[in-house]
Amino acid sequence: EADIYQTPRYLVIGTGKKITLECSQTMGHDKMYWYQQDPGMELHLIHYSYGVNSTEKGDLSSESTVSRIRTEHFPLTLESARPSHTSQYLCASSEDGTGKVGYTFGSGTRLTVV
Amino acid sequence: AQRVTQPEKLLSVFKGAPVELKCNYSYSGSPELFWYVQYSRQRLQLLLRHISRESIKGFTADLNKGETSFHLKKPFAQEEDSAMYYCAPWWAGNQFYFGTGTSLTVIP
Numbered sequence: 001e002a003d004i005y006q007t008p009r010y011l012v013i014g015t016g017k018k019i020t021l022e023c024s025q026t027m028g029h030d031k032m033y034w035y036q037q038d039p040g041m042e043l044h045l046i047h048y049s050y051g052v053n054s055t056e057k058g059d060l061s062s063e064s065t066v067s068r069i070r071t072e073h074f075p076l077t078l079e080s081a082r083p084s085h086t087s088q089y090l091c092a093s094s095e096d097g098t099g100k101v102g103y104t105f106g107s108g109t110r111l112t113v114v
Numbered sequence: 115a116q117r118v119t120q121p122e123k124l125l126s127v128f129k130g131a132p133v134e135l136k137c138n139y140s141y142s143g144s145p146e147l148f149w150y151v152q153y154s155r156q157r158l159q160l161l162l163r164h165i166s167r168e169s170i171k172g173f174t175a176d177l178n179k180g181e182t183s184f185h186l187k188k189p190f191a192q193e194e195d196s197a198m199y200y201c202a203p204w205w206a207g208n209q210f211y212f213g214t215g216t217s218l219t220v221i222p
Contacts, residue, residue: 033209040123043200043212058209090158102148102160103210 002027006091006106013081013113021076021109023091031094032074033103036060036087043090049074081113120201120213127191128221135186135216137201145203147184148210149175152198161186161199171195191220 004025013019025032030051035043045058049068063085064078074093078085088110092103117140127133139145147164162170164177164184175186184201196219202210 035212040214042118042214045209048209100146100163100165102150102163105158107157 004091004093004104004106006089006109008109009107010110011112013111015080015082015113017081019078019081019111021089021091021111023074023076023106024072025074025093025104025106026072027093027095027104028071029093029095029104030071031096032068033092033094034058034064034066034074034076035090035092036062037090038087047076081111083113086111086113118201118203118211118213120199120216122216123214124217124219126219126221129193130190133188133191133195133218133220135199135201135218137184137186137213139182139184139201139203139211143205144179145205147175147177148202148204149173149184149186150200150202150212152200152215154197158200191218193220193222196220 007022032049034047036046037043044060046060046062047066049055052068055066055068064076066076068074088108090108091106094103119138121136149161150158151161152158162168173186173188175184177184198215198217200215201213204210
């Protein structure tokens with residue numbers, strides 16, 4: 001089934017560990033996005049990609065990095081996790097970049113760094 | 115800078131009562147306007163788009179350019195409408211800006 005998948009759903013990890021949050025979509029969308037959301041706060045765009053080998057930083061400064069080697073895969077990596085990285089991370093994709101069709105969101109990864 | 119305001123974090127209405135979720139935006143331009151919804155234990159999903167002039171699940175949203183508002187309305191709330199609602203303008207550029215959301219509870 002065409003969809004967007006995020007793994008893991010929940011992750012508790014110690015400070016200093018390297019982590020990768022996975023995001024994959026089977027809809028053939030070129031545009032993909034990562035949002036960060038703290039409880040009760042806005043979603044903030046931290047990374048986006050308009051296609052293979054294209055990545056850009058969003059409005060919210062983030063210590064994470066992303067890669068886009070394949071159209072369907074847009075992983076987010078934290079080289080050294082810190083408690084300040086505790087948040088929910090949402091991945092989304094879109095079939096075009098104009099906004100007219102909206103985004104399809106994944107289920108999210110709730111990250112806790114202890 | 116672009117800004118989206120949803121003044122009510124929490125909103126409770128009785129079943130059958132009208133409901134209005136407020137959204138104001140600020141920017142020197144004309145964004146496309148969207149509402150997203152997240153039901154309990156489900157993903158964030160698109161509810162409706164102003165450009166489509168659509169009514170989804172009985173909800174409509176009116177754009178008031180003078181007041182820069184895009185309030186979401188439904189004449190008769192149902193229990194299944196209980197969810198988190200996000201206003202999301204799209205400015206020609208590349209992204210949505212999401213508000214902080216309003217948690218709607220419909221009381222039986």
